[in-house]
Structure formats: C-alpha cells, structure tokens
Amino acid sequence: KGVSETEKIKASEDSKISAKSSPISGGLIQKLWPKRKIKVSAWWGVIRVKQKTGGIQATRPPAGHGAQQPLEHHPRRSLLGLAKPAPFRDIHRQVLWAKPPGTCNNHQDGPRRPGRIRGLPSGVLSSSSYRRRTLQGRTSAGISRPPHQGKGSLLPPAIEGAHQTPPFHAHPHQIRRRVSSRVQRTGPSILQARQSFGQSRFTGGGKGSDGQSIAKRVFAVGRRCQQEEQHVRISRKSHAKGKKGDSYRSQLRHWRADGISLGKDGLSHLDYCTDRRPTQKGGLDMLILNHIGYTYFNYFDGDVDHVRDLLEINVLSYATMTVAALPMLKKSSGNVVVVSSVAGKVATPLTVPYSTTKFALDGFFSSLRMEFKQQNTNVSITLCVISYIDTDSAVNTVAGVIQQPAAPKEECAFEIIKGGALRQREVYYQYQATKIPLLLRDWAPEFLEYIMLKNYDVTKLKPQQ
Ligand SMILES: NC(=O)C1=CN([C@@H]2O[C@H](COP(=O)(O)OP(=O)(O)OC[C@H]3O[C@@H](n4cnc5c(N)ncnc54)[C@H](OP(=O)(O)O)[C@@H]3O)[C@@H](O)[C@H]2O)C=CC1
Numbered sequence: 001k002g003v004s005e006t007e008k009i010k011a012s013e014d015s016k017i018s019a020k021s022s023p024i025s026g027g028l029i030q031k032l033w034p035k036r037k038i039k040v041s042a043w044w045g046v047i048r049v050k051q052k053t054g055g056i057q058a059t060r061p062p063a064g065h066g067a068q069q070p071l072e073h074h075p076r077r078s079l080l081g082l083a084k085p086a087p088f089r090d091i092h093r094q095v096l097w098a099k100p101p102g103t104c105n106n107h108q109d110g111p112r113r114p115g116r117i118r119g120l121p122s123g124v125l126s127s128s129s130y131r132r133r134t135l136q137g138r139t140s141a142g143i144s145r146p147p148h149q150g151k152g153s154l155l156p157p158a159i160e161g162a163h164q165t166p167p168f169h170a171h172p173h174q175i176r177r178r179v180s181s182r183v184q185r186t187g188p189s190i191l192q193a194r195q196s197f198g199q200s201r202f203t204g205g206g207k208g209s210d211g212q213s214i215a216k217r218v219f220a221v222g223r224r225c226q227q228e229e230q231h232v233r234i235s236r237k238s239h240a241k242g243k244k245g246d247s248y249r250s251q252l253r254h255w256r257a258d259g260i261s262l263g264k265d266g267l268s269h270l271d272y273c274t275d276r277r278p279t280q281k282g283g284l285d286m287l288i289l290n291h292i293g294y295t296y297f298n299y300f301d302g303d304v305d306h307v308r309d310l311l312e313i314n315v316l317s318y319a320t321m322t323v324a325a326l327p328m329l330k331k332s333s334g335n336v337v338v339v340s341s342v343a344g345k346v347a348t349p350l351t352v353p354y355s356t357t358k359f360a361l362d363g364f365f366s367s368l369r370m371e372f373k374q375q376n377t378n379v380s381i382t383l384c385v386i387s388y389i390d391t392d393s394a395v396n397t398v399a400g401v402i403q404q405p406a407a408p409k410e411e412c413a414f415e416i417i418k419g420g421a422l423r424q425r426e427v428y429y430q431y432q433a434t435k436i437p438l439l440l441r442d443w444a445p446e447f448l449e450y451i452m453l454k455n456y457d458v459t460k461l462k463p464q465q
C-alpha cells in the first residue's frame with residue numbers, strides 16, 4: 001500500500017510538471033501514457049514529447065511508429081507550409097528563375113512557374129534529365145557553367161557565339177532545340193523582307209543594319225536545321241527502312257531561307273510571294289518584316305507627304321505582304337515577326353513620322369492577332385519592341401543627341417528570331433530599356449516624359465535640310 005502511495009505521489013508530481021509545460025495537451029497525454037515519464041509541450045500545432053530520463057528530444061511518432069523524425073518532414077509541418085524546400089527544388093528554382101546579367105527576358109505573356117517555360121513543351125524543363133543537367137552544371141560557387149560547346153555540337157559558330165551570355169533564363173539548349181524543332185517540323189522556310197534590290201543577297205546588310213544580322217541568323221538556323229535533318233534522316237532510315245527517311249528528305253528538299261526584294265515603293269515585288277511561291281509545298285514558317293523607309297531625326301517639319309510615304313513603306317507593305325503570305329503561313333502554322341520599336345509604343349520626340357508608322361503597326365497586327373484567335377487561325381504574330389540598336393544608320397542619325405548607349409544588333413537579331421520561333425506575342429529588347437518605359441507609359445506618363453526629355457541633348461541636332 002505504502003509503495004503504491006509513493007507511486008501516486010510521483011505520478012501526481014509528473015502530471016504537475018506536464019500540466020505546467022503544456023496546459024492544453026499535457027493532461028490528455030498523461031492520461032494516455034500515465035506510466036511513462038514524459039514532458040509534453042505543444043508548439044506550432046506539433047506535439048513534441050520530451051523524454052525526461054534520456055533528455056532526448058523527439059517528435060511524437062504517429063501511432064505505431066517509434067522512429068525519430070526530423071521536424072521538417074513532419075506531415076503537419078508540411079501542411080502548414082512550414083516545411084523547408086527540398087534542396088534540389090531550391091536549386092532548380094534558382095536556375096530557372098535566375099536571369100543572367102545583361103540578358104533579356106521576354107516572358108510577358110503569362111506568369112512564370114517553375115518547371116514550365118511558356119512556348120516550350122511542358123515536359124522539357126521539368127524532366128529529370130534537364131534537372132540533373134542543370135544541377136551538374138552548377139559550380140561550387142553556385143553559378144551555372146557555360147553550356148556545352150564541345151565537338152559534338154551541331155551548331156554553327158554564328159549561333160554558338162550567342163551562348164556566351166544566354167539571353168534567356170531557360171537553358172540555352174532548350175531554346176535552340178525549340179527553335180530548330182519548330183523550323184524542322186514543316187521543312188524550314190523563313191522569309192525575310194529583303195531590304196533592297198537584287199535577288200541574291202540580303203542587302204541592307206551591306207550597311208550593317210539589323211537586316212543583315214537577321215539574315216545571318218536565319219541562315220545559321222537554316223544550316224543547322226539542315227544538318228540536324230540529315231542526322232535524323234540517316235538514323236531513322238537505318239531503323240525504319242527508308243520510309244520515314246524519304247519524308248525527311250522530301251522536307252529537306254523544300255528547306256530554304258529566302259528573301260524578298262521589295263523595290264523602291266516597298267510593294268512592287270510582292271508577286272514573289274504569290275506567284276513564285278518558293279516554299280509552297282512546305283508552307284511558310286516565318287515571315288520577318290523588318291525594313292523601314294528613310295526618315296529624319298529632328299523636329300517635325302510639317303511635311304505630311306513624307307508621313308504618307310513612310311506609312312506606305314513601313315506599314316502598308318507589311319500588311320500587304322502578310323495578306324499575300326497568309327495562305328502559306330496557314331499551311332504550316334507559321335509566324336509573322338513584325339520589327340517595331342519602343343518609339344512605336346511610347347511617344348518619343350524627334351521621330352514624328354517614324355513613330356506614326358510604328359504605332360500603326362501595333363494597331364494593325366495586335367488587332368489581327370486577336371482576330372486570328374477568334375477564327376482559330378494558327379498563325380502567330382510577334383511584335384518586336386526594340387530599343388536603340390547600334391546599326392550604322394541609327395548611330396549616324398542619332399549621334400550625340402541621345403545619351404543612352406546602343407544595344408548590339410547581333411543579340412537583337414537573335415532575340416527577334418527566337419521570339420518568333422517561340423511564338424511570343426511581343427519581344428522586348430533590351431528588356432529594361434523597353435519594359436520600364438512601357439510600364440511608366442500608363443502609370444506615370446509625366447514622369448516618363450521628364451526622363452525622356454532629360455535623355456536628349458537637342459543642341460547636338462544636325463541642321464534640318
Ligand atoms: N536601329 C535602331 O535603333 C532601331 C531599329 N528598329 C527597327 O529595326 C528595323 C531595322 O532597322 P535598321 O536596321 O536600323 O534600319 P536600316 O535603316 O539600317 O535598314 C533599313 C533597310 O530598309 C531598306 N529599305 C529602305 N527603303 C525601302 C523600301 N522602300 N523598300 C524596301 N526596303 C527598303 C533599306 O534597304 P537599302 O539598304 O537597300 O536602302 C535598309 O536596308 C526597323 O524596322 C526599325 O524600325 C527599332 C528600334 C531601334
């Protein structure tokens with residue numbers, strides 16, 4: 001009897017301790033486990049049981065489990081959203097969302113989600129192989145290694161050069177694969193409005209303009225596609241006894257990157273699209289509209305005829321060419337790339353005729369894009385909003401008046417083509433130089449005007465002719 005009394009006293013002492021440390025759950029646990037020397041405390045909804053004797057801290061195991069569990073993995077902690085992210089997820093997110101310095105980001109048409117980049121097939125980036133590759137590619141300093149540029153690469157040097165600073169936060173391999181696979185599917189054919197007379201060259205290029213860079217990129221992409229097609233064809237043939245190889249070969253035959261000569265009026269060679277139909281069988285994957293007529297960079301001189309002429313070259317020819325190419329574009333679910341400017345989205349001084357035409361492009365093509373959606377026409381339209389680029393013509397025209405540094409035309413051309421191949425709504429290059437004015441346009445227009453005017457040194461303006 002005496003022994004049982006001392007036990008009772010001990011038990012009551014224990015229950016006092018428990019009740020003190022945990023008024024809510026202590027009594028209940030003490031009832032459930034009356035004979036065990038335990039200290040109970042409630043913390044963040046997780047019941048923690050401290051063994052008094054050993055002094056070892058352990059999470060209370062779910063019924064039937066005696067093993068000690070780290071707190072992060074406790075199911076209730078996860079439910080509360082308090083679980084630490086698994087380390088691979090953390091790194092994966094960093095890799096996907098990190099923007100390499102000095103690069104642009106054109107994901108304007110939807111929120112970013114880890115493991116999914118718009119325009120790329122959903123499986124690609126979240127696949128374990130990609131995850132493994134990105135993890136392997138990380139150095140101990142936590143910075144991605146430059147992507148593979150080894151001997152086995154099928155890419156020509158022109159494209160390889162662009163890897164130095166990947167202009168996209170996805171892995172460059174993914175972008176290249178996407179660009180090439182889109183072009184591959186129907187037998188690649190890219191049509192660029194050639195910017196001058198002559199059938200055999202991308203002129204305008206001779207003047208070091210954007211057009212030349214685009215042409216180079218187009219041909220580089222085309223060449224690579226050709227190599228990849230052959231590679232696929234040979235391997236397919238050996239497996240599928242030529243049947244699929246034939247279709248690839250026939251696609252290959254229809255591959256070509258071509259240019260259109262527009263003539264001085266910007267319209268006279270349009271029959272090229274309709275009559276000669278260079279890629280009729282395979283359709284047309286991409287129509288890049290890039291040319292512009294000459295204009296001045298100065299105060300508006302009151303010449304409305306010049307505005308009319310410029311509208312003809314910069315807008316109406318674009319519309320006419322799009323209409324002419326549409327049957328081919330529809331055939332291969334192609335893409336129209338319209339090269340516009342930040343001066344076609346926000347008001348800029350000294351560019352009245354030019355801005356008129358570029359704003360008109362936005363009106364025409366953005367409206368057309370909506371109609372295509374209504375009509376289920378699978379032709380995408382990419383409007384490129386471009387900041388100041390270091391083409392000879394722009395640098396000569398603007399010289400000294402604008403403080404802002406010009407962006408490289410090669411990178412610009414790459415972004416234009418990439419945006420088209422990924423079927424983006426709009427391309428912003430350079431991202432900050434275009435996106436910030438665009439945001440300010442609606443929210444703080446006066447502030448934007450103030451910055452803009454500060455950026456101009458009108459004392460450096462060339463005298464008007
Ligand atoms: N450079 C910049 O800072 C910026 C440029 N952009 C846009 O980028 C695109 C390219 O600009 P950029 O390379 O600087 O321009 P360029 O002035 O260097 O090139 C324009 C080209 O258009 C051609 N062209 C002129 N008139 C006609 C015509 N009537 N018919 C057909 N082609 C014609 C010219 O051909 P030819 O050589 O035979 O005369 C020239 O090659 C344009 O759409 C421009 O609006 C946008 C933002 C900034």
Ligand SMILES: CC(C)CCC[C@@H](C)[C@H]1CC[C@H]2[C@@H]3C(=O)C=C4C[C@@H](O)CC[C@]4(C)[C@H]3CC[C@]12C
Binds near residue numbers: 341393433
């Ligand atoms: C937020 C602001 C500081 C941004 C200002 C950007 C200004 C300076 C940039 C953005 C777009 C640029 C023009 C352009 O698109 C194309 C051409 C045609 C070319 O033949 C002659 C030069 C010209 C007029 C560029 C002049 C400079 C502009 C207005």
